[in-house]
Amino acid sequence: MNMPALSVLLAALAASAASLAVTPAHAAAPPSANASDCLQLGSDQQLVRGGASSNVLLRNGQDHYVVHFQNDCSAAARSRKLSFVTEGEQGRLCASGRSDLLTDSGRCKVARIETIDEATFKQKARQRR
Incomplete structure (x- = not known):
């Protein structure tokens, strides 16, 4: 050569x-949550549901999300206790209709999970109060 x-x-x-x-x-x-991703939820989480009917805000540790529902979920705003369940497993959150948000009066199907940053989470949370 x-x-x-x-x-x-x-x-x-x-x-x-x-x-x-x-x-x-x-x-x-x-990590970005998309339709095929699932999140394992920890004990350090926060759900912001004020005015919730189409989505709730979720902080899971240092990660922030908007969890969108397939249909109206106004029961989330009134419920005393909320939890996510996927195929009978508590504390696991998946998109594409695989997970439900359990409320006092029923279930809301999760359509998609949108990853957001901390500043956006705080701004959206303030707007809901």
Whole structure:
């Protein structure tokens, strides 16, 4: 192999390696909930339901979400106790109609889970009070 071709090959290898080095930063990004994802809920959580009929706000540890319902869920705003259940398992939350929000008077089907940041969560929570 001649020197100019070797230089081009080494430059291409270096560029390829540099692009691979960027990948871990994307892997460290916060998880986003989508239709196929499920969340395991911990004991450090907060549900904001004031004015809830189409969604509730959920803080699970350091992660923040808007949990959207398939239909009206005004029972969530009136209920004394709320909990998520998926296929009989308490404390697990999945989208696409797999999970229910249990209220005092019934169930509300979860349609989707939207990941939001902490500032958006706080702003939306203030608007509901």
